[in-house]
Amino acid sequence: MIASLLPPLPIIYLIFQKSLIAxxxxxxxxxxxxxxxxxxFLVLYNYYLLPKYVSYIPRTPWIAFVCEEITSALLDYLEKLLLSQWSFExxxxxxxAGTAKKADKETIKRLVPDEQTDRGRDIWERLKFGAWVATSSRYIGSPYQARNVPPYSKLNPFFVPTRLEFLLMWSIKFIVCYLIIDVMTQASQPEMNPIIYAESYVPFFSRLAEVTIEESITRIFTSILYWFGSYAIVQMYFTGFALISVSTGLDRPELWRPICGPLSEAYTIRGFWSLFWHQTMRKRFTKPARYITFHVFNLPRGHSVDSEFQRLLARYTEVFFVFLISGLLHHVMDVASGMAWTESGATTFFVMMATGVMMEDAMQWVFYDLLMGGDERGRSWAKGLGFLWVILVFSYATPFWAYPMxxxxTGEINNDILPWSVVAYLKAKK
Known part of the structure; x- marks a missing residue:
């Protein structure tokens, strides 16, 4: 019935979901x-929509982006309306509820795009608040801001650029990211991909005796380039929407703080995901993970924890489900792009990341706390060792997800992320 009421038009459905949340x-x-x-009904319609994306969106990377937004809106609904129970009241x-101070309410009211705060216009104010909640992922500037949102300046965390400074900085960043993606796309040899990234090359330790140095180097450099390209794509999307929002007056610069943190924090797997990588999904993943950990499995938390084992069990159960939910989201994106469910390695990759965090914590505890007294964690040599660890772990795990994609x-235009290539245009002019 719901399929007959809503045609399978992904963009329209995305707007519908956001509007419904608001x-x-x-x-x-x-x-x-x-x-x-x-x-x-929303879950069922998302499932119904999965095979329809390829019929309405011409490029595979665009399908992944739209599917991510639609599936994230489903997680938004779960987090905001069912678990956190956001409401205007x-x-x-x-x-x-009952503990929020009036100052907190006034803080949030200042973040709502429209400056009018006439209490007499109750319906309009409700709609403004609902729209802010529905379109927010990091809740910047509010008491509910996601953790580890990077400031504009590490030296001056309170610095906010003017609108003109913001548009100039973000325009430069957008152009640079666009050109990086363009150069990487044009420099690749996609016709060789089925050979270089064959399914037989995905496993590593199970076939260690036959792994060549050349294959190992390919695995490492492919993983590094994959995440470098992903970083550029995330930055390009983010700065593009930021430029539109701020230039049109819909938002102010303070609501579009940088999407990613400093690379210098990525010397652990935990630091990579918590401090360096974007935090737009943080609440969408952590809220359901905490609900499963503390309400479904009923593990103790806070002062009710009786032992170190229970504390660790609760912590790593939550970590596992955060990465599992992320893996399932990216798995759905792959399926929407035309990949078979069994072909995608997204869930495998993110579960490996959860395992990596657990191994990392255990090794740091043994190496730094037990053997070295806990004083060496932040030293330069320790960070260097950490970066090497992160590169090795990502080089092992990334092919499980990246190689199938x-x-x-193999070079078809529907696999290009950019609508127009500067590099190809300049080549044609020569």
Whole structure:
């Protein structure tokens, strides 16, 4: 029935989902039966939509981006309406009900794009608040801001550029990222991908005796370039939307703080994901993971923890489910792009990341705390060793996810992420 009411047009459905979240936050109270009643239909329609993306979106990378936004909106619904119970009455999640100070409400009101705050216009104010919640992922500047959102300046965390400075800086960043992606695309040899990234090259330790030095170097450099390219893509998308939002006056520069943190923090796997990589998904992953850990499995938390084992069990159960949810999201993106469910290695990769974090914590505890007294963690040599560790772990795990995607790209235009190539244009002019 829902399929007949909503045509399989991904962009329209994305707008519908965001609008639905905004309306329910604005007008339904926390605990409303309407919120959980609607959620199963959204899950079913997302499933129904999976094979339809390829019919409406011409480029595979664009499909992945739109699918990510739509599936993330489903996680948004789960986090904001069912788990955190955002509502206009509390001007925040229900966990703050009865404890949120008026200053907190005023802080959030200042973040809503429209400056009008006339209390008499209740419906309009509800809609403004609902729209802010529905479109926010990091809640910048509010009491509910995601952890580890990087500032504009590490030396001056309170610095905010003017609109003109912002547009200039972000325009340069957008152009640089666009050119990086363009050069990487044009310099590749996609016709060789099925050979270089064959399925037989994905396993490593199980075939260690037959792994050549050349294959190992290819694995390392492919993994590094894959994440370098992913970083450029994330930056390009983010700065593109930031430029549109700020230049049109929909948002202010303070709401578009940098998407990624400093690379210098990526000397551990935990630091890579928590401090360097973007935090737009943080609450979407951590809230469901915490619910599963502390409500489904009923593991103790806080002062109710009786032993170190219980504390570690709860911590790493949450870590596991954070990465598992991330893996499933990226798995769905691969399937929407035309890949078979069994072909994608996204879930495998992210579960490996969870395992890597656990191994990393254990090794750091043994090496730094037990053997070296805990004083060497932040030293330059320790960070250098950490970067090497991160490169090796990512070089082992990334092919499980990246190789299936890379070997499907044999040079067809529908695999190009950019609509127009500067490099190809300049080549043609020569």
């Amino acid at each position: 309306l329910l936050v604005s007008f339904s109270p926390q605990g409303s039966i309407l919120r959980p009643m609607i959620f199963p 509390t001007y925040g999640p229900s966990v703050a 890379l070997r499907r790209n």
